Amino acid sequence: MSSDLAARRAAVLGPNVPTFYETPVHLVKGDGVWVWDADGRKYLDCYNNVPHVGHCHPHVVSAIAAQAAQLNTHTRYLHAGIVEYCERLTAKFQTQLDQVIMVCSGSEANDIALRMAQAVTGKTGIIATDNTYHGNTMAVSQLSSRKPPIGGYADHIRRIPAPDTLRPVGGTADDQAAAFARELQTAIDDLEASGHGFSGFLFCPTFANEGLPDLPQNFMKPAEQVVKAAGGLLIADEVQPGFGRGGETWWGHEWLGLSPDVVTLGKPMANGHPVAAVVARRAVMAEFRNAFGYFNTFGGNPVSCAAAAATLDVIEQDNLVDHAKNVGAVFLRELHSMDHPSIASRRGRGLFFALELETDGAADEALAAHVVEYARNHGLLMGRSGRNRNILKLRPPMPFSNENVAMACDILQAAFKA
Amino acid sequence: MSSDLAARRAAVLGPNVPTFYETPVHLVKGDGVWVWDADGRKYLDCYNNVPHVGHCHPHVVSAIAAQAAQLNTHTRYLHAGIVEYCERLTAKFQTQLDQVIMVCSGSEANDIALRMAQAVTGKTGIIATDNTYHGNTMAVSQLSSRKPPIGGYADHIRRIPAPDTLRPVGGTADDQAAAFARELQTAIDDLEASGHGFSGFLFCPTFANEGLPDLPQNFMKPAEQVVKAAGGLLIADEVQPGFGRGGETWWGHEWLGLSPDVVTLGKPMANGHPVAAVVARRAVMAEFRNAFGYFNTFGGNPVSCAAAAATLDVIEQDNLVDHAKNVGAVFLRELHSMDHPSIASRRGRGLFFALELETDGAADEALAAHVVEYARNHGLLMGRSGRNRNILKLRPPMPFSNENVAMACDILQAAFKA
Numbered sequence: 021m022s023s024d025l026a027a028r029r030a031a032v033l034g035p036n037v038p039t040f041y042e043t044p045v046h047l048v049k050g051d052g053v054w055v056w057d058a059d060g061r062k063y064l065d066c067y068n069n070v071p072h073v074g075h076c077h078p079h080v081v082s083a084i085a086a087q088a089a090q091l092n093t094h095t096r097y098l099h100a101g102i103v104e105y106c107e108r109l110t111a112k113f114q115t116q117l118d119q120v121i122m123v124c125s126g127s128e129a130n131d132i133a134l135r136m137a138q139a140v141t142g143k144t145g146i147i148a149t150d151n152t153y154h155g156n157t158m159a160v161s162q163l164s165s166r167k168p169p170i171g172g173y174a175d176h177i178r179r180i181p182a183p184d185t186l187r188p189v190g191g192t193a194d195d196q197a198a199a200f201a202r203e204l205q206t207a208i209d210d211l212e213a214s215g216h217g218f219s220g221f222l223f224c225p226t227f228a229n230e231g232l233p234d235l236p237q238n239f240m241k242p243a244e245q246v247v248k249a250a251g252g253l254l255i256a257d258e259v260q261p262g263f264g265r266g267g268e269t270w271w272g273h274e275w276l277g278l279s280p281d282v283v284t285l286g287k288p289m290a291n292g293h294p295v296a297a298v299v300a301r302r303a304v305m306a307e308f309r310n311a312f313g314y315f316n317t318f319g320g321n322p323v324s325c326a327a328a329a330a331t332l333d334v335i336e337q338d339n340l341v342d343h344a345k346n347v348g349a350v351f352l353r354e355l356h357s358m359d360h361p362s363i364a365s366r367r368g369r370g371l372f373f374a375l376e377l378e379t380d381g382a383a384d385e386a387l388a389a390h391v392v393e394y395a396r397n398h399g400l401l402m403g404r405s406g407r408n409r410n411i412l413k414l415r416p417p418m419p420f421s422n423e424n425v426a427m428a429c430d431i432l433q434a435a436f437k438a
Numbered sequence: 439m440s441s442d443l444a445a446r447r448a449a450v451l452g453p454n455v456p457t458f459y460e461t462p463v464h465l466v467k468g469d470g471v472w473v474w475d476a477d478g479r480k481y482l483d484c485y486n487n488v489p490h491v492g493h494c495h496p497h498v499v500s501a502i503a504a505q506a507a508q509l510n511t512h513t514r515y516l517h518a519g520i521v522e523y524c525e526r527l528t529a530k531f532q533t534q535l536d537q538v539i540m541v542c543s544g545s546e547a548n549d550i551a552l553r554m555a556q557a558v559t560g561k562t563g564i565i566a567t568d569n570t571y572h573g574n575t576m577a578v579s580q581l582s583s584r585k586p587p588i589g590g591y592a593d594h595i596r597r598i599p600a601p602d603t604l605r606p607v608g609g610t611a612d613d614q615a616a617a618f619a620r621e622l623q624t625a626i627d628d629l630e631a632s633g634h635g636f637s638g639f640l641f642c643p644t645f646a647n648e649g650l651p652d653l654p655q656n657f658m659k660p661a662e663q664v665v666k667a668a669g670g671l672l673i674a675d676e677v678q679p680g681f682g683r684g685g686e687t688w689w690g691h692e693w694l695g696l697s698p699d700v701v702t703l704g705k706p707m708a709n710g711h712p713v714a715a716v717v718a719r720r721a722v723m724a725e726f727r728n729a730f731g732y733f734n735t736f737g738g739n740p741v742s743c744a745a746a747a748a749t750l751d752v753i754e755q756d757n758l759v760d761h762a763k764n765v766g767a768v769f770l771r772e773l774h775s776m777d778h779p780s781i782a783s784r785r786g787r788g789l790f791f792a793l794e795l796e797t798d799g800a801a802d803e804a805l806a807a808h809v810v811e812y813a814r815n816h817g818l819l820m821g822r823s824g825r826n827r828n829i830l831k832l833r834p835p836m837p838f839s840n841e842n843v844a845m846a847c848d849i850l851q852a853a854f855k856a
Binding site: 022025026028029031032033034036037038039040044045047048049050070071075076078080084085088089090092093094095096097098099100102103106107110118119120121123125126127128131134135138139144156157158159161166167168169170171286287291292293294295302305306308309310311312313314315316317318319321323324 | 440443444446447449450451452453454455456457458462463464465466467468473486488489493494496498499502503506507508509510511512513514515516517518520521524525528536537538539541542543544545546549552553556557562574575576577579584585586587588589704705709710711712713718720723724726727728729730731732733734735736737739741742
């Protein structure tokens with residue numbers, strides 16, 4: 021039945037629409053940190069960050085159901101939902117980040133962020149890292165090193181080397197930070213010389229797609245100074261690190277001690293309901309809003325706001341940020357106790373981990389693929405990332421427990437032994 | 439309370455985020471063709487096409503609630519929802535339009551359509567009309583004449599005169615169609631000469647934002663020939679006309695007898711849930727999919743598919759396409775019986791109407807604004823469109839009844855008398 025479904029899927033969705041795993045997982049049910057396939061097999065979900073407070077969390081589900089039955093319309097009418105939610109959301113940020121645009125996807129959010137930078141500076145040059153992904157619109161796909169844009173890269177994009185745990189540029193922590201800032205300065209100078217000018221630097225504060233490198237907490241401070249001195253916008257893409265994923269702080273940029281001009285949010289924001297947002301400084305928002313009559317039909321509708329508010333409720337009520345810190349520390353300790361000669365690095369913060377696999381000093385993509393597949397076949401869902409797809413990615417829903425950690429590590433250990 | 443809410447809204451959303459009407463409507467509830475404000479006042483909704491099968495339709499609401507409680511995840515796992523929905527959807531199209539990408543907004547859909555044209559032709563030049571709007575991404579905003587893009591228009595865009603009922607170019611119906619095709623050919627030649635080349639023509643089959651001009655059914659046939667002869671893609675933006683809005687046919691391009699290469703869908707597709715799609719010919723989809731690794735986290739998730747499928751159920755079970763034709767004919771007849779010297783044109787198909795207001799041969803924007811405000815204050819929601827904002831726009835949810843028509847026309851008639 022699943023193979024028939026796969027064939028029908030390929031027929032109606034077309035080519036190059038991959039599923040995860042050699043044998044795709046045909047999911048039919050989710051609950052908390054668990055998902056079930058069509059054969060009734062249960063999997064511990066150690067991959068999905070979108071169902072942030074757990075698959076099908078009843079508080080979020082009932083908020084969606086109740087608001088969908090009450091009213092769902094757009095933001096050209098007054099509605100308390102968007103106002104109350106955005107007030108709660110901005111209260112989680114530094115005071116200067118106090119205005120919001122609600123949209124439907126992280127891609128839409130980053131697409132706006134690029135234009136905010138252009139509206140503020142009058143320039144178009146954008147810098148990102150050389151091993152990243154920020155979304156799928158035509159404009160944002162220019163920043164994706166792993167999915168090159170149709171027609172090739174435009175001339176106003178510069179990419180600087182992503183930080184790398186195993187092969188750091190520079191020696192001490194301070195040297196690494198300085199080296200990164202120097203690369204940024206070189207790219208800025210190049211953009212200014214090219215005539216495009218420098219409008220902003222867009223980055224993920226955990227460099228998640230880059231492979232989640234271990235970074236000193238002050239890593240981005242020199243880079244921030246370089247961006248601000250050049251008059252560009254510092255844009256933090258919090259689609260992955262946001263909403264407490266890293267434990268300790270609500271946002272990745274907060275952990276790094278940064279003051280971005282624009283922050284973009286997405287995936288976990290409403291536990292899977294299509295909601296995303298741009299949070300910006302008042303002056304930045306004004307430049308954008310006055311330069312372009314932006315309206316998003318679905319963005320900030322009452323149901324989306326109810327879903328996002330309910331997700332916030334659960335994060336707060338269940339102390340999921342602290343929880344991610346505490347359980348994450350246990351998880352990381354267990355990962356460090358795992359024994360295999362090819363585990364070259366074990367790292368992470370909160371509930372987001374990377375195990376980088378190398379054999380004889382070279383990236384071991386085959387081993388990573390094998391471990392992921394073994395885990396899938398033994399009831400644990402996880403993924404891979406990194407330039408060479410040799411980094412195991414573990415990023416479970418936030419209510420992951422110590423018991424879940426033990427089970428995940430047992431399967432992982434068995435995968436390494438097999 | 440509503441004025442306090444408006445102030446809080448401005449504080450957290452920033453400037454230039456307008457609401458409709460001089461006194462904004464603070465909505466709290468919707469049901470069928472009705473909405474209610476915070477003071478308990480009831481309005482007949484003659485504007486909103488997004489709640490296509492009626493505000494808060496119980497079948498759609500329960501489908502969303504049930505699937506949200508069961509599973510909501512992305513399309514990297516097998517799931518029957520997207521396959522079954524896309525099979526049902528493509529069955530509504532000509533056989534060659536048989537593959538789908540599901541996304542979150544019409545803007546995302548049109549952003550993909552532009553890249554499909556680029557992937558197929560290897561060129562970038564795009565043509566649209568000179569009085570339109572197709573969405574809000576950086577790339578798509580290049581096609582919006584009414585919301586100029588930040589940084590100004592790029593060089594690969596050409597705009598041709600939108601069809602106009604009161605001031606048609608050419609005399610007879612055939613002459614108008616030929617004149618439009620000639621403008622298109624001139625723009626194509628210009629793009630080819632400029633070096634950008636011609637990749638496609640993106641248009642709304644009812645030219646809804648252009649003011650919903652009365653068009654002969656063969657109006658676009660010469661234009662279609664011109665596009666195909668030049669090797670470009672014909673891209674039908676069905677975000678407004680789609681899903682039977684025009685009565686008679688499911689799609690606007692179908693009524694015009696066209697065979698587009700790409701069709702984009704949005705607003706009404708899931709009755710307000712953030713769902714949109716691109717439907718394309720197999721060869722076009724392959725060019726796009728193989729040129730770019732497109733993945734949309736929220737696009738085609740199980741809840742979005744359940745919402746879209748439930749919306750399709752209601753359209754089919756309640757024969758809403760026929761219903762739009764029948765009630766629409768009554769509505770148009772009533773609009774024709776309306777008496778005011780400034781009504782220069784009354785037109786429409788299905789449940790989408792335009793009343794163009796002119797006084798002494800000039801667009802009467804003030805009268806249109808007055809009528810809309812009067813209606814709002816007397817329990818009827820409607821809007822305006824057109825180059826000069828002098829066209830009354832009536833576009834109610836599809837279950838609009840003959841009784842609703844009578845009430846709407848009574849209020850409209852009173853507005854014109856006042």
